[in-house]
Amino acid sequence: xxxxxxxxxxxxxxxxxxxxxxxxxxxxLPKSLIGLGHTVWLFMPKYKLVSETLINxxxxxxxxxVGIGDKSFDGELYQWSDPExxxxxxxxxxxxxxxxxxxxxxxxxxxxxKDNDKRFIFFCRAVIKACRELxxxxxxxxxxxxxxxxxxTYLKILPEDGLHFNKTHTVFTIHNMGYQGLFPAEExxxxxxxxxxxxxxxxxxxxxxxxxMKSGVFFADRITTVSPTYAKEIQQSDEFGKGLQxxxxxxxxxLSGILNGVDYDQWSPEHDNLIPSRYNINNLSGKxxxxxxxxxxxxxxxxxxxxxxxxxxxxxxxxxxxLLEEIMDEIMSLNVQFVLLGTGDEKYHDFFALVEKKYxxxxxxxxxxxxxxxxxxxxxxxxxxxxxHYEPCGLNQMYSLKYGxxxxxxxxxxxxxxxxxxxxxxxxxxxxxxxxxxxxELLAAIKRAVDLFPRKRIWYxxxxxxxxxxxxxxxxxxxxxxxxxxLTDER
Ligand code: ADP
Numbered sequence: 487x488x489x490x491x492x493x494x495x496x497x498x499x500x501x502x503x504x505x506x507x508x509x510x511x512x513x514x515l516p517k518s519l520i521g522l523g524h525t526v527w528l529f530m531p532k533y534k535l536v537s538e539t540l541i542n543x544x545x546x547x548x549x550x551x552v553g554i555g556d557k558s559f560d561g562e563l564y565q566w567s568d569p570e571x572x573x574x575x576x577x578x579x580x581x582x583x584x585x586x587x588x589x590x591x592x593x594x595x596x597x598x599x600k601d602n603d604k605r606f607i608f609f610c611r612a613v614i615k616a617c618r619e620l621x622x623x624x625x626x627x628x629x630x631x632x633x634x635x636x637x638x639t640y641l642k643i644l645p646e647d648g649l650h651f652n653k654t655h656t657v658f659t660i661h662n663m664g665y666q667g668l669f670p671a672e673e674x675x676x677x678x679x680x681x682x683x684x685x686x687x688x689x690x691x692x693x694x695x696x697x698x699m700k701s702g703v704f705f706a707d708r709i710t711t712v713s714p715t716y717a718k719e720i721q722q723s724d725e726f727g728k729g730l731q732x733x734x735x736x737x738x739x740x741l742s743g744i745l746n747g748v749d750y751d752q753w754s755p756e757h758d759n760l761i762p763s764r765y766n767i768n769n770l771s772g773k774x775x776x777x778x779x780x781x782x783x784x785x786x787x788x789x790x791x792x793x794x795x796x797x798x799x800x801x802x803x804x805x806x807x808x809l810l811e812e813i814m815d816e817i818m819s820l821n822v823q824f825v826l827l828g829t830g831d832e833k834y835h836d837f838f839a840l841v842e843k844k845y846x847x848x849x850x851x852x853x854x855x856x857x858x859x860x861x862x863x864x865x866x867x868x869x870x871x872x873x874x875h876y877e878p879c880g881l882n883q884m885y886s887l888k889y890g891x892x893x894x895x896x897x898x899x900x901x902x903x904x905x906x907x908x909x910x911x912x913x914x915x916x917x918x919x920x921x922x923x924x925x926x927e928l929l930a931a932i933k934r935a936v937d938l939f940p941r942k943r944i945w946y947x948x949x950x951x952x953x954x955x956x957x958x959x960x961x962x963x964x965x966x967x968x969x970x971x972x973l974t975d976e977r
Pocket of ligand 1: 505506507508510662798799800827828829854855856857860879880881882
């Protein structure tokens with residue numbers, strides 16, 4: 487079968503710019519798709535960070551302008567080729583919109599940029615215009631999250647764009663329903679589409695606001711999300727669908743879940759250059775050395791006989807921090823040590839700073855973003871905690887499995903699809919799973935793990951069952967590839 491031409495559109499991608507799991511996916515999936523014979527061009531904004539760090543950026547000699555309201559904004563295109571994978575990265579430039587300190591929010595105020603709607607209207611229209619200017623006709627445009635959702639939308643409702651793309655199909659992947667791109671209704675004219683499209687049952691209107699994600703769900707040929715369980719959950723209730731459950735249900739036949747993969751080149755203890763001691767399933771001695779190193783870095787006393795629990799996360803209520811708040815004292819009363827790495831909600835910063843003060847020999851919080859430390863935590867901890875309220879896929883539990891760091895997770899979304907609860911009777915399982923979003927259930931799961939930790943034969947069995955799991959991207963990329971071929975065959 488001939489490979490397809492795929493435009494992968496994303497607001498963030500490793501190694502250029504990252505705020506969360508979407509960047510990991512965007513860094514890995516396109517490369518796996520190339521491995522399957524496709525040609526992939528990745529489109530993303532040229533943020534300040536990109537301009538500052540990337541050498542060999544090639545300006546492309548095309549010009550285009552995007553009208554937003556009564557203003558016109560010039561766009562530039564820069565390309566960069568990955569010599570290893572053959573990935574072509576197309577950076578959409580406009581310094582007014584993208585030459586800023588952070589991706590989505592003002593670092594000074596901690597609040598979202600007020601013109602995020604305009605920034606991503608610009609980005610989406612620019613992607614379309616750049617393809618046209620280059621005379622490049624992708625077979626599939628794969629857009630990700632609300633920041634790219636307007637690409638499938640514009641292709642369906644702006645006829646002049648449609649002409650160039652009459653053989654192009656669209657896939658829209660939702661990485662988190664909690665971020666839909668909501669803006670006040672008075673900003674709607676900026677989209678440049680007919681006001682007639684703005685009505686409650688229509689593609690944009692959402693309780694009086696404009697909703698970018700809703701339009702993607704409306705107009706994309708296929709919708710995917712990042713785990714099979716989350717694909718079901720988001721259609722079932724407001725709790726997961728965040729108000730879009732009805733629209734998602736209407737598109738049920740065209741909606742599916744594909745579990746994210748793991749980039750094992752980056753995240754496996756055998757190849758990890760960011761950790762002090764590498765190890766593998768047959769020789770775990772390096773893991774102990776990493777634990778020592780990590781305890782040292784935390785300034786915690788060395789208590790190898792006590793399990794070290796790790797957590798790496800955005801500090802957001804989604805991730806279950808309200809449960810943790812309730813039972814932190816109980817957890818600290820167990821014979822455990824705990825290291826947390828995260829940034830986000832101010833109230834959790836304050837909370838964890840207090841916990842650290844209260845339990846200086848047991849708890850350490852690194853309230854920052856630090857990729858290298860994230861690797862050390864995965865490698866050095868014994869257990870990893872993800873008590874998420876909802877979790878579209880989650881990556882850290884899959885990293886943890888590979889690093890022999892036993893995950894304790896809530897049974898939701900991708901956590902339910904990747905961690906198997908340990909069953910003492912048949913000794914099968916890869917972690918500890920609890921169902922109800924309840925602090926007592928979380929505590930019970932932690933206690934189960936802590937009680938088993940000294941029983942080394944069983945504990946190593948759990949570790950090894952986890953390390954044998956394979957969530958490599960090859961499998962998931964094949965599923966996306968099948969989806970693209972089904973779409974293009976339907977023509
Ligand atoms: P989400 O996308 O909801 O934030 P995921 O589990 O899908 O959650 O992905 C989060 C990614 O971001 C993981 O690669 C995780 O290691 C990383 N990460 C989150 N917070 C930090 C942090 N403070 N420092 C370093 N890496 C972090």
